[in-house]
Amino acid sequence: MSLLDIKNLSVRFGDANAVPVVDGLDLSVQKGEVLAIVGESGSGKSVTMMAL
Ligand SMILES: Nc1ncnc2c1ncn2[C@@H]1O[C@H](COP(=O)(O)OP(=O)(O)OP(=O)(O)O)[C@@H](O)[C@H]1O
């Protein structure tokens, strides 16, 4: 069983027509596992973690 299991996370700012800044993210973390999120500036790392 995962400690954290996220399926199809999307985040958008504004109304339902706004382009999502996070779109369809799947992510899981197992017990004892360390996960690093790496990506270019503006790719959605902080927004993803704040959504969690
Ligand atoms: N409050 C907000 N309103 C509208 N757009 C936002 C808001 N916060 C973040 N964004 C947009 O969401 C996208 C992802 O931003 P985010 O801050 O998650 O990137 P990041 O991967 O953490 O970048 P960095 O490496 O620079 O920290 C960017 O296009 C950013 O402009």
Ligand SMILES: [Mg+2]
């Ligand atoms: Mg950031």
